[in-house]
Amino acid sequence: MLEFEEALARVLAAVPAPTREIVSLSEAAGRVLAEPIRSPLDLPSFDNSAMDGYALRAADVTSAKPESPVSLCLTGKVPAGDNFAGSVTAGTCVRLFTGSPLPPGADAVVMQEETRVQPNAAGEVLILAPVRPGENVRLRAEDVKLGSTLAKPGDLLTAGRIGLLAAVGLTGVPVGRQPVVGLLATGSELQEPGQPLVPGRIYESNRIALAAFTKRAGAVPVTFPLVADVLTATSAALVEAFSRCDAIVTSGGVSVGKMDFIKQAFEQMGGELQFWKVAIKPGRPFVFGRYRGKLLFGLPGNPVSAFVTFLLLVRPALLRWQGATDVSLPVHAGVLAEPLVNHGERRHFMRVRLDPAGKVHSAGVQASHIQSSMAAANGLADVPPNTALAAGAPVPVLHWD
Numbered sequence: 171m172l173e174f175e176e177a178l179a180r181v182l183a184a185v186p187a188p189t190r191e192i193v194s195l196s197e198a199a200g201r202v203l204a205e206p207i208r209s210p211l212d213l214p215s216f217d218n219s220a221m222d223g224y225a226l227r228a229a230d231v232t233s234a235k236p237e238s239p240v241s242l243c244l245t246g247k248v249p250a251g252d253n254f255a256g257s258v259t260a261g262t263c264v265r266l267f268t269g270s271p272l273p274p275g276a277d278a279v280v281m282q283e284e285t286r287v288q289p290n291a292a293g294e295v296l297i298l299a300p301v302r303p304g305e306n307v308r309l310r311a312e313d314v315k316l317g318s319t320l321a322k323p324g325d326l327l328t329a330g331r332i333g334l335l336a337a338v339g340l341t342g343v344p345v346g347r348q349p350v351v352g353l354l355a356t357g358s359e360l361q362e363p364g365q366p367l368v369p370g371r372i373y374e375s376n377r378i379a380l381a382a383f384t385k386r387a388g389a390v391p392v393t394f395p396l397v398a399d400v401l402t403a404t405s406a407a408l409v410e411a412f413s414r415c416d417a418i419v420t421s422g423g424v425s426v427g428k429m430d431f432i433k434q435a436f437e438q439m440g441g442e443l444q445f446w447k448v449a450i451k452p453g454r455p456f457v458f459g460r461y462r463g464k465l466l467f468g469l470p471g472n473p474v475s476a477f478v479t480f481l482l483l484v485r486p487a488l489l490r491w492q493g494a495t496d497v498s499l500p501v502h503a504g505v506l507a508e509p510l511v512n513h514g515e516r517r518h519f520m521r522v523r524l525d526p527a528g529k530v531h532s533a534g535v536q537a538s539h540i541q542s543s544m545a546a547a548n549g550l551a552d553v554p555p556n557t558a559l560a561a562g563a564p565v566p567v568l569h570w571d
C-alpha cells in the first residue's frame with residue numbers, strides 16, 4: 171500500500187508534458203498560462219488625473235487658503251478620452267476629469283471640491299487649498315512597466331489576471347491544452363436518474379459530480395453510459411473511452427470482489443497498472459494505470475471515496491496536464507471547533523466545514539457512503555492514524571468551493 175505523497179508523486183510523474191494552444195482572452199478564465207506574458211505597454215500609458223478637478227502647477231498655489239484663494243486663469247477643458255493641444259503655464263489651469271491626460275506643464279491636480287468658480291467669471295478658478303507636486307496624478311507606468319512580466323507559465327488565469335492582460339491590449343493568450351476526461355460508472359445496481367427506482371437499484375450519482383470537479387480543474391469531461399459488472403462490458407467501455415479521451419476516470423469495481431473488473435479489463439487491453447492501493451481513508455482501493463500515453467484513474471464506487479480520491483489524486487494530474495504549477499487543493503489554516511478523532515490505521519481525510527471565522531466543524535457522519543456530509547463540506551482535514559485532535563487544535567484544511 172502506497173503512502174499518499176508517493177502515490178501523488180507517481181501520478182504527477184506520469185502526466186504528459188503540456189501542449190500549447192492560443193485561446194481568446196474571453197475564453198481564458200480558469201486556463202493555465204503556457205508562456206510568460208510581457209507587457210507591450212506602460213500602464214497607465216500616459217500621466218492622467220485621478221480626480222475631477224484642475225491641472226495646475228503646484229508652485230502657483232502654495233499659499234491657497236479658503237479665506238485667501240489663489241486665482242488661476244482657466245485655459246481649457248480635457249474630457250476623459252480627449253487630448254489637450256496646449257500646455258499649462260504659470261498662473262493658468264485646465265479643467266480635467268478622472269482619467270483625462272495631464273497636459274504638459276502641469277504637475278498636479280487640485281480636486282474640484284477644493285475650488286470655486288464665480289458665476290460671473292467663467293474664465294477664472296479660485297483654488298482654496300495647496301497641492302503637492304504629483305498630487306491626484308496617476309503617473310505613467312506606475313502600475314506596469316513596458317516589458318515587465320505580467321504572468322508566468324503555470325499561472326492560473328483568474329479574473330484579475332485576465333483583466334490585467336486586457337488592460338495592456340491583449341486579445342489572446344497561450345494556454346495549456348485541456349485534457350479530455352472520460353467519466354465511467356461501473357455497477358449493475360446503477361440506474362440513470364429520470365425513472366422511478368427499480369427495487370434493489372440506486373441512482374448513479376458519481377459521474378455528474380465528477381464532471382463538475384473535472385470542469386473546476388479546467389479539464390473537459392465526457393460522460394459515458396453506465397457499465398454493468400461484466401468483464402466484456404467493462405473492457406468494451408474502456409476501449410471506447412480510451413479511443414476518445416486523454417484520461418479515463420472510472421468509479422466502482424476496484425475492490426477485491428468477484429464483480430470488480432476494472433483492473434482485469436485494463437490489463438487485458440494492454441494497460442500498465444501502476445498501483446492500486448493508497449494508505450488513505452476514504453479511498454484505499456484506487457487504481458492508477460497508463461495506456462499509450464493516456465491515464466486511467468479507477469476510483470472506488472462509494473461516492474465520498476470517489477470524490478475525495480478525485481480531489482487528492484486526479485485533480486492535481488488534470489491541472490499539471492495543463493501546465494499548472496500549483497496543483498494541490500488550497501490550504502487554509504483553521505482551528506477545530508470540536509474534536510476530530512481517527513481510530514483507524516490510515517490517514518483519514520475527514521469532511522469538514524471551515525467557517526468564515528476560521529473555525530473547523532465536522533461536516534457530519536464520516537462513513538464513506540454518507541453523501542450528506544460530503545455535500546455539507548467545503549474542505550478536508552488530514553487526520554493522522556490513531557489520533558484524536560482536540561477542540562481548539564490548529565488544523566490545516568484542504569479547501570474547495
Ligand code: AMP
Nearest residue numbers: 355357374375376422423470471472473
Ligand atoms: P464498489 O466500489 O463498486 O464496490 O461500490 C461501492 C459502493 O458504492 C456500493 O454501495 C455501490 O452501490 C456504490 N456506488 C458505486 N458506484 C456508484 C455510483 N456511480 N453512484 C452511486 N453509488 C455508487
Ligand code: MG
Nearest residue numbers: 357422423471
Ligand atoms: Mg461495484
